[in-house]
Amino acid sequence: MKHPFLHALLRLPRHSGVLAVSGSLLLLALPIVAMWGGQAWVRILDFAILYVFLALGLNIVVGFAGLLDLGYIAFYAVGAYTYALLASPHLGLHLPFWVILPCGAMLACLFGVLLGAPTLRLRGDYLAIVTLGFGEIIRIFLNNLNAPLNITNGAQGINLIDPIAIGAFKLSGRTDIWVYSLNGPQKYYYLLLLLCTGVVVINFRLQHSRIGRAWQAIREDEIAARAVGINTRNMKLLAFAMGASFGGVAGGVYSAMQGFISPESFALNESIMVLAMVVLGGMGHIPGVILGAVLLAVLPEALRFGVVPVQQVLFGKVLVDPESLRMLIFGLALVLVMRFRPAGLWPSPERQRELAEAKS
Amino acid sequence: MSQVLLEARQVCKHFGGVKALSDVSLTIHAGEIYGLIGPNGAGKTTFFNCLTGLYVPDGGGFELAGKPLQADAPQKAAALGIARTFQNIRLFAQMTALENVMVGRHVRTRAGVIGAILRNRATREEEAAIRRRAEELLHYVGIADRACDLARNLSYGDQRRLEIARALATEPKLLCLDEPAAGMNGAETEALKVLIEGIRRDGTTVLLIEHDMKLVMGLCDRLAVLDYGQKISENVPAVVQKDRRVIEAYLGEVPEDA
Ligand SMILES: Nc1ncnc2c1ncn2[C@@H]1O[C@H](COP(=O)(O)OP(=O)(O)OP(=O)(O)O)[C@@H](O)[C@H]1O
Ligand SMILES: [Mg+2]
Numbered sequence: 001m002k003h004p005f006l007h008a009l010l011r012l013p014r015h016s017g018v019l020a021v022s023g024s025l026l027l028l029a030l031p032i033v034a035m036w037g038g039q040a041w042v043r044i045l046d047f048a049i050l051y052v053f054l055a056l057g058l059n060i061v062v063g064f065a066g067l068l069d070l071g072y073i074a075f076y077a078v079g080a081y082t083y084a085l086l087a088s089p090h091l092g093l094h095l096p097f098w099v100i101l102p103c104g105a106m107l108a109c110l111f112g113v114l115l116g117a118p119t120l121r122l123r124g125d126y127l128a129i130v131t132l133g134f135g136e137i138i139r140i141f142l143n144n145l146n147a148p149l150n151i152t153n154g155a156q157g158i159n160l161i162d163p164i165a166i167g168a169f170k171l172s173g174r175t176d177i178w179v180y181s182l183n184g185p186q187k188y189y190y191l192l193l194l195l196c197t198g199v200v201v202i203n204f205r206l207q208h209s210r211i212g213r214a215w216q217a218i219r220e221d222e223i224a225a226r227a228v229g230i231n232t233r234n235m236k237l238l239a240f241a242m243g244a245s246f247g248g249v250a251g252g253v254y255s256a257m258q259g260f261i262s263p264e265s266f267a268l269n270e271s272i273m274v275l276a277m278v279v280l281g282g283m284g285h286i287p288g289v290i291l292g293a294v295l296l297a298v299l300p301e302a303l304r305f306g307v308v309p310v311q312q313v314l315f316g317k318v319l320v321d322p323e324s325l326r327m328l329i330f331g332l333a334l335v336l337v338m339r340f341r342p343a344g345l346w347p348s349p350e351r352q353r354e355l356a357e358a359k360s
Numbered sequence: 361m362s363q364v365l366l367e368a369r370q371v372c373k374h375f376g377g378v379k380a381l382s383d384v385s386l387t388i389h390a391g392e393i394y395g396l397i398g399p400n401g402a403g404k405t406t407f408f409n410c411l412t413g414l415y416v417p418d419g420g421g422f423e424l425a426g427k428p429l430q431a432d433a434p435q436k437a438a439a440l441g442i443a444r445t446f447q448n449i450r451l452f453a454q455m456t457a458l459e460n461v462m463v464g465r466h467v468r469t470r471a472g473v474i475g476a477i478l479r480n481r482a483t484r485e486e487e488a489a490i491r492r493r494a495e496e497l498l499h500y501v502g503i504a505d506r507a508c509d510l511a512r513n514l515s516y517g518d519q520r521r522l523e524i525a526r527a528l529a530t531e532p533k534l535l536c537l538d539e540p541a542a543g544m545n546g547a548e549t550e551a552l553k554v555l556i557e558g559i560r561r562d563g564t565t566v567l568l569i570e571h572d573m574k575l576v577m578g579l580c581d582r583l584a585v586l587d588y589g590q591k592i593s594e595n596v597p598a599v600v601q602k603d604r605r606v607i608e609a610y611l612g613e614v615p616e617d618a
Contacts, residue, residue, distance in 0.1 A: 202477050209476030209483075210469055210490070217452050217463045224450035227412060228530055229438030229467025238473065 027193060031186040040305075042185040046257065048297040049192040050250060055277040055293035056199045056286070057246025062275065063284030064212060065239035066219030067120070068128040070271055071135025075244040077142060077266035078111050079104035079251025081152060084261050087162040090153055097164045101252045108248025109241045111138075116240035120233055135271050142263040157262025164191065164256045171256070188257045195253065199246060203286050206242075215239060216284075280337055282344030291346050300326045365390040365425055365565050366411075366534055372419035373406050379589045380406040383420065386584050386594060388534070390425075393556065393566045395576045395583030395597070399609055402586040404569045405447055408536050411567075412444050413437040425533065438467050443532035445523040447539050447569075453512035457503060457522050460511050461494035464529025497525040501555060517548040524555070528564070535559060536567045541575055553579055577601065585609065 034041040054076060061069045082104035086095045119130045146154030163172035163184070171191060172184040206212045214235050217225040226232055255261050273296065281292020307322040337345060366388040373381040380403045388394045396404050409415040411422060413434040422429040424440060452460050469490055475483035498504045501521040506514055511522060520540050527535055537556070541549045553575055560566055570576045576583060577597045584594040587609040593600050600606055 205479060206473070206476050209487070210466060210471045211473055211476050213455075213459060213463050214466055216455060216459075217466075220452035220454055221450050223414070223434070224446065224452065225463070226434035227414075227438060227444055227446075227450075228464045228526060229435045230463070231435045242473070 031189040044301045046189050048294050049196050051297040052290050052293040053196050053250045054274050055289050056203050057243050058274050059278050059289045061239050061243035062278050064215040069131045070128045071131035073266050073271040074135040074138035075108040075247030076251040078108045079248030080255040080261050082107050083252040083255035084158040084161050090158045104252040105245040105248040109245040112241045112244025116237045120236045139263050139266050159260050161255050161259045282347035285348035288344050288346035363390045367423040370420035371417050381589045384591050392581045393560050395580035396569045398586035403589040438530050441533035443527035443530045444536040449519050451511040456508050458507040461497050461525045461529050462490050464526040465490045467530050501525040516543050534565045538569045541572045
């Protein structure tokens with residue numbers, strides 16, 4: 001045990017109640033604390049949770065069913081554009097979110113099945129290439145569906161997207177609650193936290209169910225899985241469809257939160273980023289995936305805030321711009337993690353055991 | 361006892377020029393332990409693969425309990441009641457022994473995504489039943505004490521037993537074992553014999569591929585001998601042992617107790 005304290009804290013069941021309560025309080029207080037650093041920090045938190053949401057969706061596909069999907073962001077894009085088109089002046093539609101989010105999820109799910117049905121015979125690298133292509137196709141479509149009929153407004157994207165609202169209560173703008181005035185990003189934080197909790201529960205329950213076991217069996221030995229009667233094609237499609245629907249919901253919330261989307265936000269590097277979160281954290285292990293997503297979402301932002309002042313102090317001017325430094329450090333971190341913790345930062349206990357055995 | 365469970369009719373399978381199976385017909389009765397033997401490369405595993413839907417035969421077909429077996433995919437064969445083990449053990453290596461057997465219950469249970477997410481009462485009860493049955497089966501094959509170990513960490517003999525437990529979890533009518541005693545020592549083989557006899561006694565018909573002649577002769581009610589993809593003999597062990605064509609097929613290497 002390298003971190004006895006952490007392990008003791010996380011493992012002992014008699015602490016779990018205390019841990020759960022203090023953890024939830026911390027999560028609830030976070031956006032209020034972060035506000036001291038400015039609204040930008042609250043937005044960083046929002047994105048961290050959004051990425052946790054996305055990463056857990058992808059975890060179903062990659063971590064549970066073992067299907068390498070490099071085009072996951074396409075489903076996010078489908079959800080985002082569904083929301084944008086149905087709730088913005090662009091088409092003049094303003095449907096409520098509780099209609100659009102399920103629509104987005106269903107449409108993304110449909111796309112998931114459309115992509116999955118013909119490709120799930122492929123394995124490993126081949127599937128990765130096809131999904132990568134699919135992701136790009138969706139983005140290029142979004143970029144070009146502005147003529148002859150302007151559907152997506154092309155590269156300019158869609159603006160003035162409605163915020164999520166229940167009656168007169170909007171998630172954008174300020175709301176006074178007792179003595180505190182909550183701003184938009186803070187309210188979105190709570191919505192995302194709620195959704196994310198749901199996804200965590202769903203992930204966890206799926207993993208420890210008949211379905212989750214079937215996915216794991218397929219991952220381990222597809223022929224043996226078929227021999228015991230698992231319909232591997234349907235199970236893989238199911239994983240694809242579920243992952244895609246979560247992507248769709250995340251996209252919808254993103255759309256509403258940002259108020260503006262363009263195809264640029266759904267490029268390949270976003271897919272890679274979400275995949276990196278899953279792999280870096282510990283594929284298939286829910287706490288690991290959450291850790292990976294939070295780290296990769298927050299650290300680069302923190303870096304962006306830190307790099308400029310530090311360089312000012314050290315060299316008196318900014319030598320390396322934060323954006324390129326960010327990619328540099330990101331790459332370095334990935335290499336280091338894969339070198340020293342190949343199963344991810346926080347792998348499942350089984351994976352840990354397996355690696356320990358492989359070494360000895 | 362003499363009810364026909366499986367009927368294979370003129371099953372053919374070619375791989376390019378290799379005739380792995382040519383017109384193999386055989387009949388297995390319910391409640392039998394039926395042996396399938398033959399020299400290396402005779403087509404025994406290919407026969408299993410055709411029967412369990414992994415390969416599509418080039419000709420001929422199977423009938424299970426009087427109904428044509430339309431198993432063009434392994435999962436269908438499993439659903440219809442044919443379970444198998446593999447010559448080169450195929451367990452779910454990173455899952456525990458118990459989980460391996462629980463996966464075997466998949467085809468006889470129904471909880472879907474909604475059930476898994478809501479964890480309603482029916483799902484919880486089904487899950488508990490799956491676990492209970494899996495524990496029973498581990499006990500049945502004699503590896504209950506290894507329930508929580510990863511499959512890959514079990515000894516060779518225990519892995520073979522686990523594979524049998526996983527196959528039994530699908531509630532098969534016909535259990536097909538592909539060289540279950542390969543790599544086992546004398547004591548393990550003896551225990552395996554007791555296990556297979558028990559499985560038959562409890563009502564499952566067994567189709568056994570095995571090179572261990574002592575085990576085959578002691579265990580099987582009847583057996584068929586394949587050589588170069590053709591059935592050259594089918595009878596009770598005592599007769600097969602004396603069959604000239606069989607002795608020739610094995611190049612005169614008749615089992616010592618013949
Ligand atoms: N997938 C395949 N592709 C090509 N040839 C195959 C394939 N499977 C089996 N064969 C060939 O078919 C013949 C029968 O093989 P099979 O594995 O059925 O033999 P077997 O009786 O099980 O032998 P053993 O006792 O060694 O397990 C062999 O010549 C083998 O090389
Ligand atoms: Mg064989």
